[in-house]
Amino acid sequence: MHNKSITELAADLRAGDYSSVELTQYFLDRIQRMDAGLNSFVTVCSDEALSAAQAADRQLQAGQGGLLTGIPIAHKDIFCTKGIRTTCGSKMLENFISPYDATVVTRLKAAGVVNLGKTNMDEFAMGSSNETSYYGPVRNPWDTETVPGGSSGGSAACVAARLAPAATGTDTGGSIRQPAALCGITGLKPTYGRVSRYGMIAFASSLDQAGPMTTSAADAAILLQAMAGFDERDSTSADQPVPDYSAGLEDDLTGLKIGLPKEYFGEGLDDAVAKSVEEAIAEYRKLGAEVIEISLPNTHLAVPTYYVVAPAECSSNLSRFDGVRYGHRCEDPKDLEDLYKRSRAEGFGDEVKRRILIGTYALSAGYYDAYYLKAQKIRHLISDDFTQAFKQVDVIMGPTAPDTGFRIGERAGDPVSMYLSDIYTIAVNLAGLPGISIPAAPANGKPAGLQIIGNYFAEAKLLNVAHRLQMATDYHKAAPANLGQ
Amino acid sequence: MSLDHADVKKIAHLARVDVSDEQMESIAKDLSNILGLVEQMSAVDTEGVVPMAHPLHMAQRLRSDEVTETDARELFQSIAPQTEEGLYLVPKVIE
Amino acid sequence: MQWETVIGLEIHAQLATKSKIFSGASTAYGAEPNTQACNVDLGMPGVLPVLNREAVCMAVKFGVAIGAKVAPRSVFARKNYFYPDLPKGYQISQMELPIVGVGKLTINLGDGESKVIGITRAHLEEDAGKSLHEDFHGMTGIDLNRAGTPLLEIVSEPDMSSAVEAVAYAKKIHALVRYIEICDGNMAEGSFRCDANVSVRPKGQEKLGTRAELKNLNSFRFLEKAINLEVERQIDIIESGGKVAQETRLYDADRNETRSMRSKEEANDYRYFPDPDLLPVELDDAFIDAIRETLPELPDEKRQRFEADYVLSQQDAVVLTASRELADYYEAVVATAQTDPKIAANWVSGELAAALNKEAVDVVNSPVTAELLAGLLKRIADQTISGKIAKQVFEAMWQGEGDADAVIEAKGLKQITDSGAIEKLVDDVVTTNPKQAEQYRSGKDKLFGFFVGQVMKETKGKANPQQVNELLKKRLAQD
Structure with missing residues (x-):
C-alpha cells in the first residue's frame, strides 16, 4: 500500500478496496514501527487523523469528495494547525497549540486530506541538514548515519521511507528541494506568491514558499492543485488563476529548450552527482529536448546575498517570540529586559540566534547600506540573470545540491560550509522562481537530485518536464531498504 | 569584517538575546565568518541598480473596511504564559 | 539674553475606520481588554497583514485637504523595537516613502493675523496596545485592543514659535481631521494625540537648540502648559550654564511638570527596512481625484x-x-x-x-x-x-x-409696545419724581437712565426700550 501513488490510493478508496481509516491506520502503524530510527515526526496526530479519516470515509461512501479525500499526508511543523502543537522545530514553541489553521492546512483539509502529524524540521527552517531541530536530528532513511537535508528534512525522510504518501514543505533557500534530493523524492517549490504564506511561520518573508513533497511529479501536481491559489489573508499572494497541473503532465517535450548554467557545473560539485545529472539530461535529449549552455553570471553572489536578506528578515520576524503572549518564558524574570533576553536565549537554538544576530547587525545604523541595501541590489542582478536566461530557454537544469547526504555532525561546527549546501537552490528563491527537484540516478549509491527551474508561474511546465523523465526512468521509484518493514 | 565582543554585546542587546561570556568567543567567531562570506558583495558594482524587496512586481491589494474577527480571547490566552483579568502580564514596565 | 522658541508637532490621529489597519478586528473604543485583538493583532506566528482600503482613503483625503502631494507609490517599513504593547516586536509604519508629502496649513492667531505652518509629511502606521500600570502583584498588564488601530502621523515643520501658535496649529489640524471625517478627535480617549518637539535658541541665532520631545499632551490646555514649562526649563538650564539634553519628556498634569522618560532614554536603533509582508501602495490619479471629489x-x-x-x-x-x-x-x-x-x-x-x-x-x-x-x-x-x-x-x-x-x-414676557400704555407709565414716573425731573431739565442728563430704569421696573423689563426712550424724552421735554 505504501508504494502506491496518490492516484492509485484514491482509486482504491473509491473502489472500496480499503477505507481511509484503514489506510490511515496503516500509515500510523508504519510511523509507530519505523519512525523511532528516523525521527521524522515531532507530533503524530493519531486521534485527529482517524476521525478525519472517518469523515472522509462517509464522504466517499456518499460518492462525494475529490482525489485527495481520505488520503493521509504529513505537514511540516512550520504550518499552524489549530488545536495541534506547532513547534517549528524550536523549544520556543514546545507548548504552542496553534489557535488557528494555516491556509495551506485549511485548503488541504477542505480537499479531504487526513493529517497524520507534524514533521521534524530545522529550527524555524534555518538549516540544511535538520540538525538544528530542538527535537533532535532527522536521519536519512537511505543511510541513517547521514542527514536528510533541510530544513524540510522530516517531510523528505517520512515520504522517502513511505511513512506518508506525501507531505508539505517550505522552501526559503532550498528547504524543499535540497532534502528532496538527499532523500530521493520529488519536491516542488512554487513561484513566490503561488501558495499562501498565511499561517506558515515566517523565516524570511520575501523568500518563503510552501510546496508539495511527494514520490512523483504526478503526485506533486495533485497536491499543488489543492495548495495553490490566491488568499486574501496574504498580501503577497498572487491573484492569478490556477491551471490544471495534471492536465499537461504527459505533453511531449520535443523542442523543449533546456538551459544548463555553466556556473552550476563547476568547482564544488561532487563528480558522482554531476554524472547523475548528466545522465538525466541525456534522457531529456532522448525525449527530444534541446540542451543549451547558458550563463547565470551572478550565481556566486547568491549565497552571500541570501545570508544578508534572510537573516535580516528573520531577525525582525522572530522578534514576536518574546515570552509575553505565547511560547517559552524564562523562570522568574527579574525585569522586562531579563524576560526578553533569557526567554529568547533559552527558547532559540544556536543557529537561530546566529541568524538573528547577523540580521540585526545587517539592519543596524551604519551598516544598512553596506549590507541590506547592497544585498537587495545584488538580488536584482541575480534575478536579471534568470530573466535573460528565460529569453533563450524554457527551463534551466542542474544539480539540486552539490553533493549527497553528508554524515550527521560533519558540518555542524562550521556554519559557512553548511550554507554552501544551498548554492544551487538559493538564487531561485531570491528571484522568486519555481523549482523542482526530482531523483536522478543514485550517486555512489545515494540519492541525487536534478533541479529544474522554470519561469514565473510555470509550475505546470516544470511538472510536465519532471513527469516525462519519471515516465521514461525509474529513478523516482527506488525506495530505501532495510527500514524494518 | 570581524566583530569583537563589544559589537556582539550591542547586537545581542538590540536583538534581546542573552549571550553569556562563555558563548561570546564562539559567537563572535561565527558571526565574523558569516560576514566574511557576505563580504564578497562589496566587490560588486551596484551603481544605479534598484534594490529588489519583492520577487513579484505587484502592488499592495486593499482590503475592504469590514469587521470580520470576533472575540477569541479565551482561546488566545489559553496558550499565554501569564494572564489576569484578560490582560497579559509582564514584569513591571517603568516609564 | 532674548530667547526664541522653536516648536514642531507630531500629531497622531486615529483614523475612524471600522476595522484595524491590517486586520479585520474592530477598532471600537472601550471593549473588555484583549477582546478586540485577533491573531494578526497579537502577532501570532504565521499571521500576515492586509491593508485596509479605508485607512488609505482617509490618509489621501488628508493629503488633498492640505494641498500636499499624495505619493503615487508609498512603502510600509518595519520599525523594530521591543516593548510589551508592541506584539510583533516591530511597528508597521512608513519611513522613506510616506503616503502624504509636503503640505501646509494656515493658522489664525486672532486680530486677523495668520501664519503658514509647513507640514513635512503624513504617514500611515499601526497603533500599539496599552500598558496598564495598576498593580498586578508588581506586574504590568497588557491590553492589545488598540494594537493595529490605524494612525495617521502628521509631522509639522519646526515653524511654531510659541505655545499659542502650537495650540492654534493643533486645533486647526483637529478641526480639519474632523471636518473631513477621518478622525473623531476625541483627545480623552486618545484618538488625537500630540507630541511636541521644543527647543530654544538665542534670538537671531540660526542653529537650532537641542530639542526635547514632550509626550502625553492629551488636551490643548496641557499642550500649552507643557510647552511653556519646557521653554522655561530649557532657558533656566542654559542661563545657569547647563546644557539641554536631547530626550523624551513626559508631561505630568497632576504635578504640572515634565520629567524625563527613563525607558526611552537609551538611543534607539530601529533598524527600519521595507516590510516584506506588504507590497508598495500604488495610487493613480483617478483614485486620488475621486477622493478629492469627496472633500467637503x-x-x-x-x-x-x-x-x-x-x-x-x-x-x-x-x-x-x-x-x-x-x-x-x-x-x-x-x-x-x-x-x-x-x-x-x-x-x-x-x-x-x-x-x-x-x-x-x-x-x-x-x-x-x-x-x-x-x-x-x-x-x-x-x-x-x-x-x-x-x-x-x-x-x-x-x-x-x-x-x-x-x-x-x-x-408673560411679551414686550409692551402699546404706546398708549407706555405713555401712561412714563407720565406716572415723571409725575411721581418731580425732583429728578427738575434736575434733569436743568442739565443733569445722567438722570435719564434713572427714568428708564423706573419704567422698566414697573414693567419687569418688558417695555420696548426704544419706545420708552422716545416717549420719556418727549415727556421730559414738556413742562
Whole structure:
C-alpha cells in the first residue's frame, strides 16, 4: 500500500478496496514501527487523523469528495494547525497549540486530506541538514548515519521511507528541494506568491514558499492543485488563476529548450552527482529536448546575498517570540529586559540566534547600506540573470545540491560550509522562481537530485518536464531498504 | 569584517538575546565568518541598480473596511504564559 | 539674553475606520481588554497583514485637504523595537516613502493675523496596545485592543514659535481631521494625540537648540502648559550654564511638570527596512481625484465664505467654523431666522457657546436646537421681546421649557409696545419724581437712565426700550 501513488490510493478508496481509516491506520502503524530510527515526526496526530479519516470515509461512501479525500499526508511543523502543537522545530514553541489553521492546512483539509502529524524540521527552517531541530536530528532513511537535508528534512525522510504518501514543505533557500534530493523524492517549490504564506511561520518573508513533497511529479501536481491559489489573508499572494497541473503532465517535450548554467557545473560539485545529472539530461535529449549552455553570471553572489536578506528578515520576524503572549518564558524574570533576553536565549537554538544576530547587525545604523541595501541590489542582478536566461530557454537544469547526504555532525561546527549546501537552490528563491527537484540516478549509491527551474508561474511546465523523465526512468521509484518493514 | 565582543554585546542587546561570556568567543567567531562570506558583495558594482524587496512586481491589494474577527480571547490566552483579568502580564514596565 | 522658541508637532490621529489597519478586528473604543485583538493583532506566528482600503482613503483625503502631494507609490517599513504593547516586536509604519508629502496649513492667531505652518509629511502606521500600570502583584498588564488601530502621523515643520501658535496649529489640524471625517478627535480617549518637539535658541541665532520631545499632551490646555514649562526649563538650564539634553519628556498634569522618560532614554536603533509582508501602495490619479471629489468645504474655505456672505469679522468666522457641527448649526439658525447674521453670530458664539461649554455638551446635542434659537431670534427681530428678555427665554429653552413663543407666553414676557400704555407709565414716573425731573431739565442728563430704569421696573423689563426712550424724552421735554 505504501508504494502506491496518490492516484492509485484514491482509486482504491473509491473502489472500496480499503477505507481511509484503514489506510490511515496503516500509515500510523508504519510511523509507530519505523519512525523511532528516523525521527521524522515531532507530533503524530493519531486521534485527529482517524476521525478525519472517518469523515472522509462517509464522504466517499456518499460518492462525494475529490482525489485527495481520505488520503493521509504529513505537514511540516512550520504550518499552524489549530488545536495541534506547532513547534517549528524550536523549544520556543514546545507548548504552542496553534489557535488557528494555516491556509495551506485549511485548503488541504477542505480537499479531504487526513493529517497524520507534524514533521521534524530545522529550527524555524534555518538549516540544511535538520540538525538544528530542538527535537533532535532527522536521519536519512537511505543511510541513517547521514542527514536528510533541510530544513524540510522530516517531510523528505517520512515520504522517502513511505511513512506518508506525501507531505508539505517550505522552501526559503532550498528547504524543499535540497532534502528532496538527499532523500530521493520529488519536491516542488512554487513561484513566490503561488501558495499562501498565511499561517506558515515566517523565516524570511520575501523568500518563503510552501510546496508539495511527494514520490512523483504526478503526485506533486495533485497536491499543488489543492495548495495553490490566491488568499486574501496574504498580501503577497498572487491573484492569478490556477491551471490544471495534471492536465499537461504527459505533453511531449520535443523542442523543449533546456538551459544548463555553466556556473552550476563547476568547482564544488561532487563528480558522482554531476554524472547523475548528466545522465538525466541525456534522457531529456532522448525525449527530444534541446540542451543549451547558458550563463547565470551572478550565481556566486547568491549565497552571500541570501545570508544578508534572510537573516535580516528573520531577525525582525522572530522578534514576536518574546515570552509575553505565547511560547517559552524564562523562570522568574527579574525585569522586562531579563524576560526578553533569557526567554529568547533559552527558547532559540544556536543557529537561530546566529541568524538573528547577523540580521540585526545587517539592519543596524551604519551598516544598512553596506549590507541590506547592497544585498537587495545584488538580488536584482541575480534575478536579471534568470530573466535573460528565460529569453533563450524554457527551463534551466542542474544539480539540486552539490553533493549527497553528508554524515550527521560533519558540518555542524562550521556554519559557512553548511550554507554552501544551498548554492544551487538559493538564487531561485531570491528571484522568486519555481523549482523542482526530482531523483536522478543514485550517486555512489545515494540519492541525487536534478533541479529544474522554470519561469514565473510555470509550475505546470516544470511538472510536465519532471513527469516525462519519471515516465521514461525509474529513478523516482527506488525506495530505501532495510527500514524494518 | 570581524566583530569583537563589544559589537556582539550591542547586537545581542538590540536583538534581546542573552549571550553569556562563555558563548561570546564562539559567537563572535561565527558571526565574523558569516560576514566574511557576505563580504564578497562589496566587490560588486551596484551603481544605479534598484534594490529588489519583492520577487513579484505587484502592488499592495486593499482590503475592504469590514469587521470580520470576533472575540477569541479565551482561546488566545489559553496558550499565554501569564494572564489576569484578560490582560497579559509582564514584569513591571517603568516609564 | 532674548530667547526664541522653536516648536514642531507630531500629531497622531486615529483614523475612524471600522476595522484595524491590517486586520479585520474592530477598532471600537472601550471593549473588555484583549477582546478586540485577533491573531494578526497579537502577532501570532504565521499571521500576515492586509491593508485596509479605508485607512488609505482617509490618509489621501488628508493629503488633498492640505494641498500636499499624495505619493503615487508609498512603502510600509518595519520599525523594530521591543516593548510589551508592541506584539510583533516591530511597528508597521512608513519611513522613506510616506503616503502624504509636503503640505501646509494656515493658522489664525486672532486680530486677523495668520501664519503658514509647513507640514513635512503624513504617514500611515499601526497603533500599539496599552500598558496598564495598576498593580498586578508588581506586574504590568497588557491590553492589545488598540494594537493595529490605524494612525495617521502628521509631522509639522519646526515653524511654531510659541505655545499659542502650537495650540492654534493643533486645533486647526483637529478641526480639519474632523471636518473631513477621518478622525473623531476625541483627545480623552486618545484618538488625537500630540507630541511636541521644543527647543530654544538665542534670538537671531540660526542653529537650532537641542530639542526635547514632550509626550502625553492629551488636551490643548496641557499642550500649552507643557510647552511653556519646557521653554522655561530649557532657558533656566542654559542661563545657569547647563546644557539641554536631547530626550523624551513626559508631561505630568497632576504635578504640572515634565520629567524625563527613563525607558526611552537609551538611543534607539530601529533598524527600519521595507516590510516584506506588504507590497508598495500604488495610487493613480483617478483614485486620488475621486477622493478629492469627496472633500467637503474645508475650514478655511468656510471661514472665508462666512466672512463674505454673512459680513462677519475674521474672529467671528474663525470661532463659528472651528467645527463643522458648529458651523452647520450657525448656518441653520441664519437660514431659519432670516435675521441679521451678525446677531445670530453673537448668539451662537456667545450665549450658546457659553452654555455648551458650561455644561460640557456637544453642539449636536444642544437642548437649544438651531430651530429653537432661530425662533428666539425672530422674536427679537419682530420686537416681541427685547435682547435682554431674550436671555431669559434662552435659559428657559435650555431647561426644556418649550420654544420661544411658548416661554414668552407662559412667563408673560411679551414686550409692551402699546404706546398708549407706555405713555401712561412714563407720565406716572415723571409725575411721581418731580425732583429728578427738575434736575434733569436743568442739565443733569445722567438722570435719564434713572427714568428708564423706573419704567422698566414697573414693567419687569418688558417695555420696548426704544419706545420708552422716545416717549420719556418727549415727556421730559414738556413742562
